[in-house]
Amino acid sequence: MAQIALPRSVTRPPWPRWLRRGIGALAAHLTIIAIGLFFFVPFLWMLSTALKSDQDVFRVPPTWLPHDNLQVTVNGQRVPMYEVNIEGQTRRLALLSIAEGYGTFVDPANPTETIQVRMKFVRPILVPGPRWQNFPDAMNRATRPGLGVNFWTYIKNSLIIAVFAIIGTLVSCAPAAYGFARIRWPGRDIVFLIVLSTMMLPFQVTMIPLYIVFTDKLKWGNTFLPLIVPTFFGNGFDIFLLRQFFRTIPEELCDAARVDGASEFRIFWSIALPLSVPVLATITVFTFLWAWNDFQGPLLYLTDPRKFTMALGLQDFQGQHSVAWNLLMAAAAVFTIPIIVLFFFAQRTFIQGVKLTGLKG
Amino acid sequence: MTVRTGEAIAARAWPHSRGWSRRTRRQFITGLLFISLWIIGFFAFTLYPMVASLYYSFTEYHIKRAPEWIGLINYVNLFRDPLFWKSLSNTAYMVVIGVPLSLLVSFVCALLLNIKIRGQSIYRVIYYLPSIVPTVASTLLWLWILNPNSGLLNMLLGEIGIRGPNWTRDPAWSKPALILLGLWGVGNTIVIYLSGLQDVPVSLMEAAELDGANWWQRLWAVTIPMVSPITLFNLIIGVIATFQYFAQAYVLSAGVSPVGSGLGAPLNSTLFYSVYLYQQGFVYLKMGYASAQAWILFIIIMICTLLLLRSSERWTYYEGG
Numbered sequence: 001m002a003q004i005a006l007p008r009s010v011t012r013p014p015w016p017r018w019l020r021r022g023i024g025a026l027a028a029h030l031t032i033i034a035i036g037l038f039f040f041v042p043f044l045w046m047l048s049t050a051l052k053s054d055q056d057v058f059r060v061p062p063t064w065l066p067h068d069n070l071q072v073t074v075n076g077q078r079v080p081m082y083e084v085n086i087e088g089q090t091r092r093l094a095l096l097s098i099a100e101g102y103g104t105f106v107d108p109a110n111p112t113e114t115i116q117v118r119m120k121f122v123r124p125i126l127v128p129g130p131r132w133q134n135f136p137d138a139m140n141r142a143t144r145p146g147l148g149v150n151f152w153t154y155i156k157n158s159l160i161i162a163v164f165a166i167i168g169t170l171v172s173c174a175p176a177a178y179g180f181a182r183i184r185w186p187g188r189d190i191v192f193l194i195v196l197s198t199m200m201l202p203f204q205v206t207m208i209p210l211y212i213v214f215t216d217k218l219k220w221g222n223t224f225l226p227l228i229v230p231t232f233f234g235n236g237f238d239i240f241l242l243r244q245f246f247r248t249i250p251e252e253l254c255d256a257a258r259v260d261g262a263s264e265f266r267i268f269w270s271i272a273l274p275l276s277v278p279v280l281a282t283i284t285v286f287t288f289l290w291a292w293n294d295f296q297g298p299l300l301y302l303t304d305p306r307k308f309t310m311a312l313g314l315q316d317f318q319g320q321h322s323v324a325w326n327l328l329m330a331a332a333a334v335f336t337i338p339i340i341v342l343f344f345f346a347q348r349t350f351i352q353g354v355k356l357t358g359l360k361g
Numbered sequence: 362m363t364v365r366t367g368e369a370i371a372a373r374a375w376p377h378s379r380g381w382s383r384r385t386r387r388q389f390i391t392g393l394l395f396i397s398l399w400i401i402g403f404f405a406f407t408l409y410p411m412v413a414s415l416y417y418s419f420t421e422y423h424i425k426r427a428p429e430w431i432g433l434i435n436y437v438n439l440f441r442d443p444l445f446w447k448s449l450s451n452t453a454y455m456v457v458i459g460v461p462l463s464l465l466v467s468f469v470c471a472l473l474l475n476i477k478i479r480g481q482s483i484y485r486v487i488y489y490l491p492s493i494v495p496t497v498a499s500t501l502l503w504l505w506i507l508n509p510n511s512g513l514l515n516m517l518l519g520e521i522g523i524r525g526p527n528w529t530r531d532p533a534w535s536k537p538a539l540i541l542l543g544l545w546g547v548g549n550t551i552v553i554y555l556s557g558l559q560d561v562p563v564s565l566m567e568a569a570e571l572d573g574a575n576w577w578q579r580l581w582a583v584t585i586p587m588v589s590p591i592t593l594f595n596l597i598i599g600v601i602a603t604f605q606y607f608a609q610a611y612v613l614s615a616g617v618s619p620v621g622s623g624l625g626a627p628l629n630s631t632l633f634y635s636v637y638l639y640q641q642g643f644v645y646l647k648m649g650y651a652s653a654q655a656w657i658l659f660i661i662i663m664i665c666t667l668l669l670l671r672s673s674e675r676w677t678y679y680e681g682g
Contacts, residue, residue, distance in 0.1 A: 028476045035470065036487050042545065043490070045513045046502050061519065062511045172398040179395025185388045186381075195399065198407050202605055202662055204638055204655040208648050209413035210406065216424065233402025264391050293495045295608040300643065311497040315612045318501060323616075325505055332498040339493050347486070 050138075050330040051130035057326045067126040072108045081108075082122040086115070092125065093117075131326070138330035143317050144305045151331050153306060154313035161227050161298075161309060162291035168231030169238055169287045170280060176234045177242030178268045182254060192243075199236040203296070211300055226301045227294070231287070238283050245279040246272055285346050289339065310335050417652035424646045435653035445654070447629055448637035451536065452604060455633065456665075459540040460599040464592060467547045471554035472584075485555075492548030500612040503542040504529060529617045532630035539609055539631065550595050557591035558584070586678040593673045600665050604658060607635040634658060 049057060051066035069080035072094050079094045084105055093105035093115065103122060105115045139151045179185075180192050210230075215221035249272055257267045273280070298309045308316060314335060318328055381389070393400070418435055420428035439445045474485050491499065506513045507528035515525030526534045561584060569579045610633050614626040624640050625632025632640075638658070642651030 025478055028473070028478050029480075032473050032476075032478075032484050035473065036484060039491050039545065040487050041513070042502055042506055045506060049505065058511045060510055062513065062516045172402070176396040176399040179392050183388055183392045183395060185392030186385065187389075188392060191396070194403070198403065200601075200662075200666075201407065201411070202601070202655070202658055204605065204635060205414050205659050206407060206410035208417060208642055208652050208655065209410035211643075212413075212424065212648065213410075230402065230406050232398065233406060234396075234399035235402075239399065264395070268395070289493065295497055295611070296639075299611070311495060311608075314501060315497050315615060318504075318612075318616055325508075328501060329505065332501050335498045336494050339495065340490065343490070343493055 046329050046333055046336075049326055050134055050333050051132065052134075052326045053124070053126060053131050054324065054326065055124055056126060057324075065128045066130050068129045068131040070125040070127045074106060074108055074111050081125045083125055084115070084117050084122045086117065095122075134326050134330045135334070138327040139334065141327060143313060147305055149305045149308070149313075151310070151313060151334065154308050154310045155334075157224070157307060158292055158310040161224050162288050164224070164228040165231045165291040166284050166287045168228060168233075169235070169283060172232050172234040173238040173242055173283065174273065174276075174280070175268065177239045178246055178272055180239065181243045181246035182249075182268075182272065183264060195236045195239055197236075199240075207300070214301065221301060222303050222307055223301075224307070227291075227297050238286070241283060242276070242279060245276055249275055281346065285342060288342065292339065414652045414655055417649050418656050419653075420649045422647075422649035422652075424648055428649060431649070435650050436657075438650070439653055439657065444629065444632065444637060448625075448632045448634045451630065451632055452606070452634040454536055455540070455606060456600055456603045459536075459543055460596065460603055462540060463543055463547050463550065463599065464595055466544050467550035467554055467595070468588075468592075470547070470551045471558055472580075474551065474555055475558045488551055489548035492546040494546070496608045497612055499546060500542060500609045501616070503538070503545070504613065504616045507538050507541075529613055530627055532628040535613070535617075535627060535630045539613065542609060550599075553595060554588065554591060557588040561587045589673075589677040590679060593669065593677050597666055597669050600669065601662055604662050604665075605635050606633050607639065610636050611639075 048064060048066050051068075053066075053068045055069075056063065056067040071078050071080055073079075074094050074096070077096075079096060082093055082095050082103070082105065084091050084093045091107070094108050096104045096106055096114065098104075098119060101119055102116050103119050105117055105122075107113070107115075141150055143149050143151065176195075180188060180195070210226070214226040218225075220226050253271055254267050257271060262270075293311065294309070295311045295315075298312050302308055302312060305313075305316065314328070314331055317331065417428055419430060419432055421431050421434075422428035470488055474481065474488060494502075507515075509515055509525065509527045509530065512528075514528070518525040528534050528538045565583055565587070566579060569583050574582060610631045611624065613631055614624045614636075617626050624636050624644070634654070635658075638651050638654040641647045641654060
């Protein structure tokens with residue numbers, strides 16, 4: 001079929017092979033890095049904003065380097081420096097305290113005499129440098145004054161839901177998957193087809209009746225129960241993933257145990273589960289991700305800010321206030337960090353899991 | 362002996378035969394026990410809600426009052442509701458422009474990440490990381506990047522002399538802004554493509570190369586047909602997910618409009634199908650109307666999936682027929 005290939009060197013420029021390769025590799029690196037900037041730079045922007053002072057955030061045009069207020073030590077206390085306009089003269093003074101729109105300033109060189117100036121007429125002095133204080137400030141800031149709610153509350157709630165969701169998923173999906181993978185019973189394949197088809201049902205179809213049952217009939221509104229309880233009854237995706245894995249366990253291993261008189265549960269518990277630690281870890285990671293990330297579920301069921309998850313708290317924060325973007329970005333970074341840490345510990349699991357969800361079933 | 366054989370045949374002939382051997386019966390019960398939690402879950406959290414939702418879709422149901430049967434009126438009203446059509450066309454915009462664009466970008470990225478060069482694994486991690494950022498966090502980050510005055514993107518555009526648009530605050534640009542946000546998180550699709558690219562047989566590539574095919578020709582004649590089943594998979598998953606697109610649009614509306622001025626801001630340009638459904642059901646508490654919307658969504662998704670599968674017979678290539 002194939003014609004005899006022409007000698008290729010005739011059509012190619014007479015450059016040495018290593019040079020051609022080198023140029024090719026360089027071009028590849030440059031292209032990958034150029035596109036990679038699109039994926040990477042937003043992270044830097046989040047971090048840069050998270051470390052900026054309040055005045056720095058809205059500076060036009062925006063700057064890359066975060067700036068913080070210049071600070072000096074007066075009487076053993078760290079205080080910020082301001083440019084203060086007094087009778088047409090600009091002086092650099094340190095701010096001791098603020099009350100009713102007036103600031104009490106002091107000259108760091110001569111700290112005995114204090115000066116009262118309206119805050120309207122002063123400007124903070126900024127120097128390049130990260131403002132780490134934003135992180136504790138963002139986490140401890142009362143997001144709903146009077147309720148004692150801050151981002152620690154949201155993190156705690158998210159963690160509670162995630163932990164129970166993980167337990168529920170493992171407890172319900174592992175036995176079900178074993179039942180589909182390793183026990184031959186009449187009707188099994190039809191039922192498994194139903195399991196698979198439940199994955200295709202859009203969430204919106206079951207959303208309304210479930211909402212009515214949980215909040216109206218069971219009075220579970222504003223509790224974590226509607227978000228946790230369903231995870232204890234299996235889901236198609238994880239059952240499918242586990243079943244694929246259980247099927248790779250050699251049948252002889254189970255048969256040997258059966259000959260020894262072990263019950264199916266015993267085989268599941270002492271043979272299948274210990275061999276499946278990698279896939280159980282995958283499911284743990286996925287379930288954590290899903291619970292940590294979930295927005296619509298908490299949005300439906302949680303109404304009291306004290307019960308909010310991280311996802312709700314963050315978006316609520318930006319809806320309620322004139323946005324302090326630096327604190328919001330600091331909080332968003334905190335929301336993201338557990339997942340990035342998880343990624344670096346479970347990198348292989350992650351990528352493998354994504355592959356499994358692909359076509360290779 | 363003969364009895365046992367008879368039983369075995371009967372068991373194999375199930376469900377037509379009534380007589381199961383003791384062993385078959387025991388396995389049936391064991392099997393059901395193992396999947397019992399799923400069975401309860403299926404009835405309680407899938408089958409019952411499906412039936413109930415279908416029933417509600419034919420009723421007027423304001424959560425505090427009992428549902429009242431009104432036949433097809435919800436469906437008729439939906440077809441007369443301009444916001445229903447608006448939400449459908451907004452969603453179609455995302456499906457028709459956003460989904461193919463994200464497939465194209467993922468495929469190009471996967472091609473790049475498949476090149477054997479130093480630092481390949483670091484590059485892969487960088488491309489993948491955004492896709493694990495929680496949706497609300499990534500949406501807020503992009504709201505900030507797209508901030509017309511002090512955002513990163515308009516600053517960068519300004520540096521090359523372009524005055525950036527108002528992005529999320531301009532109805533003409535809010536959907537492109539969301540598509541951009543979606544492109545940032547295509548990591549999962551890239552990984553699926555990457556695994557597909559690695560399954561393209563080396564021998565096929567070498568044969569094409571020997572035949573004198575250049576890089577483009579090999580891409581068109583070998584790589585793209587070989588990954589076409591993966592394109593189909595990504596396309597179907599992408600279309601289904603886009604019809605249910607919610608969190609990003611919700612967070613965006615809350616971020617660009619003053620509190621209380623509603624979903625779909627600016628000017629209903631981000632009122633997507635699921636957002637409108639949520640608004641009808643959980644803001645206005647019109648549970649019957651929202652249920653009808655949910656069933657139409659279900660039907661649309663099924664039709665789209667079937668059409669894609671049908672059409673795919675013409676453009677996907679499977680080894681060995």
